[in-house]
Amino acid sequence: MLDIKTYQNKKVLVLGLGMSGVNAARLLNQLGALVTVNDKQKFDDNKAAQALLADGIKVITGSHPIELLDEHFELMVKNPGIPYSNPMVKRAQELQIPIITEPELAYQVSESDWIAVTGSNGKTTTTTLIGLMLNEAGHTAYDAGNIGIPASQVAQKAKANETIVAELSSFQLCGIQTLHPHIAVLTNIYEAHLDWHGDRSHYVAAKMRITMNQTPDDYFVMNWDLPEMHTLAKQSRAQIVPFSRQGAAGARAQLQDGWLCFDDEKLFLAADLQIPGTHNIENALAAIAAAKLAGVDKAAIQAVLSRFSGVKHRIQYVQTLNDRKFYNDSKATNVEAASVxxxxxxxxxxxxxxxxxxxxxxxxxxxxxxxxVRAMITFGETAPLMNAVAQKAGIPYQQTANVKTAVPLAYAASKPGDVILLSPAAASWDQFPNFEVRGDVFIDAVKALAESEEA
Structure with a gap:
């Protein structure tokens, strides 16, 4: 980790906790900053805040008091999920307090090269594949960021000759300033998080921040099957490296005669991928492009693709019960992901x-x-919308309370040979803190169903 003096004796407000906020606060404290943490969860129920207070960090919980900003902070490190419409954030902007997100702080102290991955869908799978390919080839790579591992935690241990492979959400990218990946990947762009960004143009602009600090010595891997990418590529100074499943002209990573190829070199048969769906062909192509640019050899790429069976909560196989296969795709938080x-x-x-x-x-x-689809089981705030989809499609449906109660109903509606798929097409926050918890509840419900069937 670089021993930077940027934040020594500077007053910094960390707004919102979670894993990123906790790690940012601790890192800033280590760098000599005068850190105040503000989280809306009450202190008695807030283990993260209690731990930070024990570390000697000032903690204010229970609300976001705007008057706190009268204390002349020189920086705000904002939890990525807090929108810029939040009154505290708006007031900080009025006071011209710089606002960053935790990956920016991580990059500032990092000695390592960065490969950064963003996109509406496929980020986690692509990030995971790149990290596995680098490590298989004998490099040392660490996954970080939106994948669930705070970048500021990884940046403290990753050395100069190692690589951080960071999954970055649009929320995180809004708060970067100097973050400069040598290789950036944009898997795709669909409509997502428009409630947070306001409109699609702001969402696209946030995604494109991944390349804003790149130079002609860097690489920007883009999905050439989406016409919009051809226009967006003109905003980048990096060398554009297109990938294509559909044979788009100029693509360096592409599907040719059933083979995943890079610069016309056949690397892996698409039919031999362990992860289902054409979208995963695209994810594999994006990962291949980044890995090849980072110097990974053919054998390492083949080894990883031959055994990679997917990422948890992303079309994750759970188990088979009486010839019905259960899959957990809780990460499908929008229509596009569920469609895939x-x-x-x-x-x-x-x-x-x-x-x-x-x-x-x-x-x-x-x-x-x-x-x-044979039948639908619906739940949550969007259940009426999902019921309408089923009605218009002419298939039976049942509405229930939640994911847990949906599992036995789905099993009852199924036949041998069917797939029972959790793919919500909506975010989890109406009933769960995140999609991971929703997916775990589904997995536990499937296991409980299996035990009851065996009893």
């Missing part, structure tokens, strides 16, 4: 769907549900 999952299977589906209502249309699901 539905199309990944050839077997008839019983679909579990529902979650936070962001007031977005679900109509794009109708033809897919009609073509692939």
């Amino acid at each position: 999952a539905i199309q990944a299977f050839k077997q008839p589906l019983v679909l579990l769907a529902g979650g936070l209502d962001r007031h977005l249309s679900m109509d794009d699901l109708i033809p897919l549900v009609q073509a692939h």
Whole structure:
């Protein structure tokens, strides 16, 4: 870790905790900053705040008091999930207090090269594959960021000859200033998080911040099957490295005659991938491009792709019960991600769907549900919207309280040979703190169902 003096004796406010806030606060404290942490959760229920107070860090909990900003802070490190419309954040902007997110702080202390991955869908799978390929080839790489491992924690241990492979969300990218990946990856852009960003143009602009500090010595890996990328590429100073599943002209990583190729070198048969769906062909191509640019050899790429069976909560196989296969795709927090999952299977589906209502249309699901889904089990705030999808698709549906109660209903609606798929097409925050908890509840419910069937 670089021993920077930037924050010595500077007053810094960390707004919002979670893993990123806790690690940012501790790192800033280590760097000599005068740290204050403000989190809306009450202190008695806030173990993170209690731990930071024990470390000697000033903690204010229970609300976000705007008058706190009268204490002349020189920096705010904002939890990525807190929108810029938040009164505390707006007031900080009025006071011209710089606002960053935790990955920016991590980059400032990092000795390592960075590979950064963003996109509406496929970020985690692509990030994971790149890290595995680098390590398989004998490099030392660490996954970090939105994948669930705070970048500021990883940056403190990663050495100069090692690599940080960071998954970065649009929320995190809004708060970077100097973060400069040598290789950046943009898997795709669809409509997502518009309630947070306000409109699609702001969302796209946030994604494109991943390349804003790149130079002609860097690489920007982009999905050339999406026409929008051809225009967005002009905003980057980096060398554009396109990938394509559909044979787009100029793509360096592409699907050719069933093979995943880079610069026309055949690397791996797409049919031999352990992860289902055409979207995972795209994720593999993006990872191959980044890995090859980082010097990974063919054998390492083949070894990883031959055994990689997916990331938890992303079309994750759970188990088979009486010839029904259960899959957990809790990470499908939008219609596009759920559409990808539905199309990944050839077997008839019983679909579990529902979650936070962001007031977005679900109509794009109708033809897919009609073509692939036997029955739907709906829950959460968007249950009425999901019921309407099922009605328009002409398939049976049942509404229930939550994911846990949905599992036995889905099993009852299924037939041997079916896939029972949790792919909610909505965020989890109406009933769960995050999609991981929602997915774990689903897994536990499947296990409980299996035990009851065996009893």
